Amino acid sequence: MIWASVQDTMTGCSSYLVGDELTGQALVVDPLHSKTAAHYVLMAQDLGLSIAYVVDTHTHADHESAARELSEAAQATLALSHRAPVHFAYAPLKEGDRFHLGSVEVEVWEMPGHTPDSLCLVLRDLDRGGEPWLVMTGDVLFVGDVGRPDLGESSEAAVKEAARAQFRSLDRLMELPDYVEVYPAHFGASHCGGLYMSRKYCSTIGYERRYNTLLQARDPDRFVAEQLKFLKPPPENARKVRALNLGAAGSS
Ligand SMILES: [Fe+2]
Incomplete structure (x- = not known):
């Protein structure tokens, strides 16, 4: 695996x-x-690779994605959750889908909460073993924190329901073994998490299980209350950025 x-x-x-x-x-x-x-095309070339797939883990609201542009430039398959509410064509990913880059197996987990279309990608290197090696957690789990549930929701009830979904998704993630490496979509002062987000880029399931503040709330009601207690202000231009990433008419 490279x-x-x-x-x-x-x-x-x-x-x-x-x-x-x-x-x-x-x-x-x-x-x-x-x-x-x-940049990604050149990076792949430098590593002797060509880009076959481009995936966004969810519809981003805090920054502009290059997924569509990159898939066109590299003539690669653009794959998103089948729940992605975008206005352009893509290959839909569903729970349990697996695709392969040689011996690298990518398994799709649907993990709603931060957004309804949130995915985690569990990777195995079948040359080395059949166990998961790492998980790209998108905005489900960060180092020290978890994805906020309010960016795509307008009512208090919808935000609470999204937080409950986030609890269930995190619970499932914690079924992975301790040694599995965690690679989130954000770190540091990103708008997509809360107050506890680390500036470190990666972690392990075991470390987060022990020391991630919100994962210590093992009861869904307590988790929701803890998560909603200290929500940051939303990113200033979230609506505009989300519209751009959705390919909405008139957004570009
Ligand atoms: Fe996000």
């Missing part, structure tokens, strides 16, 4: 490139418009 990450330290966004040495195929997850589509 692994690389690209961070934007201004916005606290992370994106990832995963490849397979033998087939030369690569997957890019959550590419950032601020880094440009060309």
Whole structure:
């Protein structure tokens, strides 16, 4: 497995490139418009890879995605949750779907909460073993924190319901073994998490299970109350950014 990450330290966004040495195929997850589509194409070329798949873990509201632009530039398959409410064509991903880059297996978990279309991608390197090696958690789980439930919701009841969904998704994530590495879509002062978000880019399921503040609330009511207690203000231009990422008419 070939692994690389690209961070934007201004916005606290992370994106990832995963490849397979033998087939030369690569997957890019959550590419950032601020880094440009060309950056990912050149990075793949430098690693001897060509981009076969581009996936966004969810409809981002805090930064502009380069997924559509990159999939066109690389002639790669653009794959999103089948729940993504976008206005352009894509390959729909559903719970339990698996696709392969040579020996790298990517398994799709539907993990609603932060948004209804949130996904986690569980990776195995079948050359080395059948157990999960790492999980790209999107905005479900961060280092020290979890994804906020309010960016796409307008009523208090809908935000609470999204927080409950987030609790169930995190509960499921905690079924993974301790050693599994965690690679979130954000770090630091990103708008998509809360007060406890670390500036560190990655972690493990075991460390988060023990020390992530919100994961210590093992009761859904307590979790919802804790999560809603200290919500940050939403990103200033969330509505406009979300419309851009949805490909809504007149947004670009
Ligand atoms: Fe997000």
